[in-house]
Amino acid sequence: MTARHEEIADELRKAIDREEYTVGSRLPAETDLAAQYGVSRGTVRQAVAALTAEGLIGSRQGARRVVLASRRSQSFAELRSFAEWARAMEREATGHVVEQEYRPATAEDAVRLQLPEKTPVLHVLRVRGLDGEPVLLERTVYADWISPAVEAIEPDCPSVTQRLYDDTGLVFAYGEHVIDAVAAGAQDAELLGIRRTSPLLRVRRVTTTREGRPVEWSDDRYRSDAVSFSVHNSIGNNALARKTAE
Amino acid sequence: MTARHEEIADELRKAIDREEYTVGSRLPAETDLAAQYGVSRGTVRQAVAALTAEGLIGSRQGARRVVLASRRSQSFAELRSFAEWARAMEREATGHVVEQEYRPATAEDAVRLQLPEKTPVLHVLRVRGLDGEPVLLERTVYADWISPAVEAIEPDCPSVTQRLYDDTGLVFAYGEHVIDAVAAGAQDAELLGIRRTSPLLRVRRVTTTREGRPVEWSDDRYRSDAVSFSVHNSIGNNALARKTAE
DNA sequence: GAGGCCAACTTGTTCAGACAAGTTCTCCGC
């Protein structure tokens, strides 16, 4: 039972993918699309707004919408879950836990997870790979209320996100990602199979539930020769921001 | 004459900033806000949709909206323009051109800028700094039709974006950013005043006009001790995507 | 006191109509 505007957005995406509407060409006018799909103009507007936010089409008042690109970016599901991402690329996700222990929450843990200081929180260090080759080191801290469920997961589970959803119904809904570059330390280098001081792409992120409650925060380090990130921005949709240190 | 829904979004942002609505608290219901501002519910929905996209508030059907964060991310203007960004932080943007020359477009240039191969395109290498300290190296290629306007700009102009707008009315409307990490090469190290092999945050981006016409593409390298990027994501708004190499 | 059920509340979706503001194209005059 998906909403009609989502169905229409999906059909438009597929039509663009099929090159029914080629890059550079113009989309039919809203009123035409509305008639074609048998819905009101407002519903069509919701559909095309989604494609605009994804960067697939461009929009200017007065002129017909233009197709800008043909490949859409990933779904949030693919970003949240390493395993989902691997599956979308038809590669095999691997992973295993290197270290796992409870520690009292530091001041930083307490702020990020909105918990009292010294609450015992679960620290997990995981190595994750694509087709057996390690590409990512995850140092994650889980909030106390989800830690038992995380502890119960076997060490080489390929998809922690999926397991937590199956076991507890938990859905990761929002995420804040801070991206920078660091040189690989001794432990990083050994676990990822690279030389020390190699550049790594670091993503520090906090994930929260739909209610806005923080679940985990993590320091993820990617081999920069294997993985990169891409962000699409436009006027009126600015997800990416530059920040200065400290 | 800004749209009413933008005004309302702005007032809500300010109210959150003033902690009139604190983080974790609930926003008034749509109908209450509509009555308060004397507009229809649809207009309020447009306003809160903007804040949701920015990650300021969370939204779930049936429950009142929750304030998730208090600091909003930057405007697209600040991301597009180094000078705008510096000004928003109340720091001084500096910059100067190190090299500038026309070269025939390579196959890559031609694809990215949607030009015929071998068209002469303008390559510019700029160093940019905050309060005099260099933080960014920009290697930019401009499309042939904008190159003359770029060439006319003095070498130490602090805001190229602003100058191009003033001179030609050009507006940067869309951008695709690919982020990864690289080790500083000899030239990078010398111009940024760091050691060779230091990790740098690299952003390769293409900027286009409102019509979807590519204007420039650039390889930007940031000192990772000075600058980082942040992205806010949520279900239904996934600007960030992971990519594998090549 | 604990648990379950229901009513009130709130957001999500959709419709139909109206006007404003910007673009595109055609036709006309020079």
Next chain:
DNA sequence: GCGGAGAACTTGTCTGAACAAGTTGGCCTC
């Protein structure tokens, strides 16, 4: 052929209404 004025078209904004779907809190029972 060229340029300008204007008509036709298209997206942006806003309204008011209705129902669907999900959440919350209170009341009632055990």
